[in-house]
Amino acid sequence: QVQLVQSGAEVKQPGASVKVSCKASGYTFTGYHLHWVRQVPGQGLEWMGWIHPNSGDTNYAQKFRGRVTMTRDRSINTAYMELTSLTSDDTAVFYCARDAGTSYDFWGQGALVTVSS
Amino acid sequence: QTVVTQEPSFSVSPGGTVTLTCGLSSGSVSTSNYPSWYQQTPGQTPRALIYNTNTRSSGVPDRFSGSILGNKAALTITGAQADDESDYYCLLYMGSGNWVFGGGTKLTVL
Numbered sequence: 085q086v087q088l089v090q091s092g093a094e095v096k097q098p099g100a101s102v103k104v105s106c107k108a109s110g111y112t113f114t115g116y117h118l119h120w121v122r123q124v125p126g127q128g129l130e131w132m133g134w135i136h137p138n139s140g141d142t143n144y145a146q147k148f149r150g151r152v153t154m155t156r157d158r159s160i161n162t163a164y165m166e167l168t169s170l171t172s173d174d175t176a177v178f179y180c181a182r183d184a185g186t187s188y189d190f191w192g193q194g195a196l197v198t199v200s201s
Numbered sequence: 202q203t204v205v206t207q208e209p210s211f212s213v214s215p216g217g218t219v220t221l222t223c224g225l226s227s228g229s230v231s232t233s234n235y236p237s238w239y240q241q242t243p244g245q246t247p248r249a250l251i252y253n254t255n256t257r258s259s260g261v262p263d264r265f266s267g268s269i270l271g272n273k274a275a276l277t278i279t280g281a282q283a284d285d286e287s288d289y290y291c292l293l294y295m296g297s298g299n300w301v302f303g304g305g306t307k308l309t310v311l
Contacts, residue, residue, distance in 0.1 A: 121302075128288075128290060128304050128305040129239070129241075129247065129290050129292075130302060131292070131300045134298070134300075143298040146202070179246065185252075186235035186294065187235075187252030187253070187258070188237075188247075188292075189249055191246045191247060
């Protein structure tokens with residue numbers, strides 16, 4: 085069965101970086117784009133960008149360009165999202181989601197990142 | 202930058218029908234935006250309801266349907282049930298590999 089398992093909750097100081105992982109299983113990792121979505125507590129979903137695990141091609145939302153980097157390690161079927169220069173506004177749950185073509189059919193469980201001094 | 206608009210909140214009576222919409226601050230939504238809809242209850246991961254405008258995801262009851270109404274994408278729930286009380290988000294493809302979520306609609310069933 086398809087699963088996306090994300091890394092655990094993290095607490096970071098302002099100005100730091102965070103790297104969230106998303107380990108895929110139950111399907112061909114290189115066959116589907118993986119997207120990342122941010123959700124600030126009490127607010128809506130926000131598209132951050134995607135990576136294609138086969139080629140490593142990426143596309144980032146304009147809002148996050150310069151601060152986000154999405155990578156993957158094909159040997160362990162894992163994608164990563166790194167966000168730098170964190171502020172308290174980045175306190176959020178970060179999801180990875182598999183792109184089935186025109187929708188997200190499977191989601192990771194989410195990783196809470198808390199930015200606090 | 203184009204904003205994807207949704208009603209912030211909506212209310213429906215049990216058994217009633219409600220249509221949530223998803224529009225653009227500039228222009229019209231079409232099938233080329235590949236509208237999809239997601240349901241999220243508090244503390245849970247979103248789940249896909251509708252993709253490609255009007256295709257139901259696996260396991261989604263047929264009381265959920267998608268369409269284009271006028272210049273917006275629409276999600277219609279027919280025969281609303283108590284457990285339909287959730288947040289609903291649309292997602293649109295904006296071209297050049299870019300996607301944008303709407304702000305979400307909080308649906309109350311009472």
